[in-house]
Amino acid sequence: MAEEKKKVDAPCCSGDSNMLYLWAVGGLVLGLIVGYFIFPGMVPATNTGATGTGGNTTATTVFTLDQAKVSQIGGFLANYYFVSTGEETAATFTRYVDKGAYVELYYTVAGQEMPIMVSKDYKYFYAGAYELAPTIAQMEAARQAAANETAAQAQGIPQSSNPQVQMFVMSYCPYGNQAEGGLVPVIQLLADSATFEPVYIIYPSGNECADNNGTRYCSLHGNAELWQDVREKIIFSMYGEKKWADYVAKANTDCTLSNIDTCWVTAADAVGGINTTAVVAEFEASKFTILASEMAKTNQNSVSGSPTIKINGVTFNGGRTAQAYKDAICGAYTTAPEECGQNVSSTATAASGSCG
Structure with missing residues (x-):
């Protein structure tokens, strides 16, 4: 069922673990700067070397300035x-001294x-023998964690072990569809x-509505949208958010409001794994x-406009790109x-309007 979740325990990348990275790697950086002067035995013995801003030297071991590694x-x-x-x-390279x-x-x-x-082969930092590649990777992970937390804190979003993300939309609001395009890769990731x-935005009044025992149910773009709202919620409830994300991406691309009453089946069949008879x-x-x-x-939730995204009960007012959504949600853990260390992208346009 869609609501059943597995808690994921990961060794990094926010909160206390971010501070562990900072202490560990921060100590390393300090050691890199002053270690030679305090503990010269931790650094290989030096020869009188060359200086420069590029090219080779003629020291005991030839050093080649690798611009990619320097960067x-x-x-x-x-x-x-x-x-x-x-x-x-920015950290701007200025010169080198061959020791x-x-x-x-x-x-x-x-x-x-x-x-x-x-080291001259760019494999180790000194002082001590710290492997360069994994140390750089650790710092990149720490930076990503800090960026995630900053994004969430800027929105006043509280943290939890299992962030709750509600997406208030209308199935045929163009701005909501664009927001869904940004959220789809994030849903697949997290x-x-x-x-x-x-959550589909339903009003008690409108130009075209469905009536049940005196209660009116209305969607902004009429009953074709209203009934598609219901079908999409059924697909979510029956098959979970990943299948829902695949389905809405396909329906948004292949179907229109004028043909959705039949096209929804075509989209479901194209995605696969959806029993349309059971949905009906x-x-x-x-x-x-x-x-x-x-x-x-x-x-x-006092929602009237599509899209409205709430993370742990707080309305997210940031960008509508996949990366912006991912950063805000990851900051709410x-x-x-570990998936929060991955970048995401989508073809969605970062629209700023809304329906409603």
Whole structure:
């Protein structure tokens, strides 16, 4: 069922674990800068070397300036600065000093020049033997965690072990459809550790409505949209949010409001794994119960416009890109799953309007 979730325990990337990264890697950075002067035995013995801004040297072991590696290490320093201060800065390579057994790379960070000591094959940081690639990866993960938490905090979104995401939409609001396009890859990424629910915005009055025992149920774009709202909610309830996401992406692309009464079946068949006969049976048996529930949720949350996204009960007012949604939701975990370290993308346009 859609509401059944497995809690995911991950070793990183927010809250206390983010601080562990900061302490561990921050200690490393400090060691890289001052370790040579305090503990010279931790760094390979030096020869009188060459200096320069590019090219080869003629020291004991030939050093080749690898611009890609230099840029990667600069990114590491910039990420550390961001995790430490929450501020963006550039780490600009300025020069190097060949020390014979290793090399000092100098960067200007926040207006100050600092050396980073690395092995000539770019495999290790000094002091000590810290492997460069995994250390850089750790810092990238720490930066992503900090960015996620910042995105959530900026919106005042509280944290929880299982973030609750409600998507208030209308099945044929163009802005809502674009927001769904941004959410689809995030749902596919995080559905095992967060709870996603589409809620269809239903009004008690409108130009074209369905009546049940004196109660009117209306969707902004008429009854064709109203009944598609019900079908989409049934698909969500029967098959879960991942299948729902696949289905709405297909229906939004292939169907229109004028043909959705029949096209919905074509879209479901194209996605696969949806028993349209069972959907029709549930529609006939429960459509007004579903509409009453959706209207109650609309009213309880004081929602009138599509799309409205709520994360842990707080309306998200950020961008409508997949990455923006992912960052905000990942920042709402007390302990973020490892999937939060992944980037997401979509073809959705970041629209700013709404229906309603």
